[in-house]
Amino acid sequence: MVDRIRLMKRPAPGKARRAAGKGEEALAALAWGLAHPARVAILRLLGERGECICGAIVDSMPLAQATVSQHLKVLKESGWIEGEIDGPRVCYCPTAGAMTRFKQLLQGLESGERR
């Protein structure tokens, strides 16, 4: 039974949603990264191939290059992927512990809040 007066209020939908806070924030931020089919598709692609040049990702999707770039940015900022500059192009790959961390955070929802 919290105060009800401005505690979680207006997390500035996009901003605070990413700013990890109590653990809810961390989980929500990662989930947010997966919350669009295009981003799931990108992650699946990276999962299958291990890594992928940005251009190849764009070619695999029915979206404009600018749009894909935006989704890549979201995935990067939410911690799902990393991009390594390779000459004129960028090679993306899944962030190592991301999925594991996500699953751990999910565990906390199952029953208690055991960390």
Add this chain to the structure above:
Amino acid sequence: MVDRIRLMKRPAPGKARRAAGKGEEALAALAWGLAHPARVAILRLLGERGECICGAIVDSMPLAQATVSQHLKVLKESGWIEGEIDGPRVCYCPTAGAMTRFKQLLQGLESGERR
């Protein structure tokens, strides 16, 4: 290498995001439900208590009743919780297989697209 011409284009951000389509959609829809700290908090509460009257949920959060109700609706529509009408109040509980299904879908991202 898809056609690039209108296939995934404009999924109507909110609508089609929920309409399961290829599997990306299903995962994205569930992730969407978790993509806000308030909803994670609600799920955690339900996880801890097993079930919970709507009013108790509202009391546990620093948000207006109307806002909590909206979040509950999202959680319901994305398949995370169920609400059972109990006289004048509503008792919410986590949907049985939701977490399991979510984790299964997550598996598909790990390496191949093995289902």
Add this chain to the structure above:
DNA sequence: AGCTTTTATCGTACATTGACGATATACGAT
């Protein structure tokens, strides 16, 4: 230097989210 390729960012347009107060609805109690 100049051109091409590759990716990110800008600017824009529109729909949706998330928050709220106010109101409607449903049910039980008096």
Add this chain to the structure above:
DNA sequence: ATCGTATATCGTCAATGTACGATAAAAGCT
């Protein structure tokens, strides 16, 4: 019937998300 409690929904507002084309930035090639 009427009142009170418990939830959902409506209407609104500011802010964000998603998509695009156009443009900038970075790197290699001629």
